[in-house]
Amino acid sequence: MKGTHQPILSLANFCADSLSGWRAVSDVTFSVSANECIAVIGPNGSGKSSLLKAITGEYRKVAGELWLEGCAEENLNRLYRAKRVAVVAQHEHVDPRLSVSEYVGLGRVPHTFCCTEKEHQRAVKQAIHDTGLSAKENRLFGSLSGGEKQRASIARAFAQEPKLLLLDEPTNHLDPLARLELLDLIKQRGIASIAVLHDLPLVAPFADKVILMSGQKMVTCASPNEVLQDAFITPVFGLRVFPLSHPQINNTVHHFEAAPSH
Numbered sequence: 001m002k003g004t005h006q007p008i009l010s011l012a013n014f015c016a017d018s019l020s021g022w023r024a025v026s027d028v029t030f031s032v033s034a035n036e037c038i039a040v041i042g043p044n045g046s047g048k049s050s051l052l053k054a055i056t057g058e059y060r061k062v063a064g065e066l067w068l069e070g071c072a073e074e075n076l077n078r079l080y081r082a083k084r085v086a087v088v089a090q091h092e093h094v095d096p097r098l099s100v101s102e103y104v105g106l107g108r109v110p111h112t113f114c115c116t117e118k119e120h121q122r123a124v125k126q127a128i129h130d131t132g133l134s135a136k137e138n139r140l141f142g143s144l145s146g147g148e149k150q151r152a153s154i155a156r157a158f159a160q161e162p163k164l165l166l167l168d169e170p171t172n173h174l175d176p177l178a179r180l181e182l183l184d185l186i187k188q189r190g191i192a193s194i195a196v197l198h199d200l201p202l203v204a205p206f207a208d209k210v211i212l213m214s215g216q217k218m219v220t221c222a223s224p225n226e227v228l229q230d231a232f233i234t235p236v237f238g239l240r241v242f243p244l245s246h247p248q249i250n251n252t253v254h255h256f257e258a259a260p261s262h
């Protein structure tokens with residue numbers, strides 16, 4: 001049952017700075033367990049990507065606590081993180097001459113010395129299969145469409161066999177059906193996932209919890225129905241929320257319109 005697992009990641013009153021001392025995120029408190037999906041929402045420049053960078057250690061902790069699988073931040077080394085956390089970044093610079101299977105194989109790098117070649121190959125094949133790319137495994141990365149590249153990035157992250165998946169705007173450049181399929185793919189995988197999403201109507205079907213960011217701070221972290229309300233959304237986005245009953249399934253869907261004063 002969701003919520004009863006030991007958290008994979010916990011942050012409490014967490015603040016992090018860039019190397020130059022700029023305050024990247026503050027007031028962050030939440031946890032994510034295996035099988036849980038979290039959506040991070042907020043307007044442009046509100047600190048969503050900064051939050052992911054703080055979790056990966058790119059920004060350094062200056063206050064509060066972060067635990068990854070029960071290990072405190074100060075005791076984490078790069079290999080420990082790399083074995084547990086996979087990142088699908090917003091802009092990935094990939095050598096276009098790599099084949100899809102070579103690119104997906106990069107996800108195995110943190111496990112280089114602790115798995116056999118057969119185990120590496122099995123993980124890569126499985127990830128390519130699960131993301132629907134089997135027919136394209138020998139194609140060059142540079143020849144893939146935008147949506148296929150996005151799937152290949154997810155496959156690389158799956159091949160890493162992480163405990164936690166961090167995704168920065170994974171639905172960018174995807175058509176409407178591909179967006180739904182990609183989020184469903186992540187959800188079905190059953191890995192603790194934190195995804196930055198701009199497309200607010202996609203948030204409730206995907207997320208167990210929503211983190212709302214504004215001005216580099218976490219405003220709240222709660223269920224989609226709790227966060228997707230005027231009280232939170234209007235001051236941060238300038239939008240009004242209309243929760244509607246879905247005609248066929250027992251779920252609320254959310255419609256958004258510009259708030260009158262905006």
Ligand SMILES: Nc1ncnc2c1ncn2[C@@H]1O[C@H](COP(=O)(O)OP(=O)(O)OP(=O)(O)O)[C@@H](O)[C@H]1O
Nearest residue numbers: 018020022042043044045046047048049050051213
């Ligand atoms: N090292 C830095 N020094 C100063 N400001 C920075 C630094 N890194 C990021 N910023 C600023 O912090 C703000 C938040 O950036 P971030 O990339 O986290 O936003 P975001 O919510 O992911 O935005 P978007 O939706 O546009 O991708 C931006 O205004 C950005 O210019």
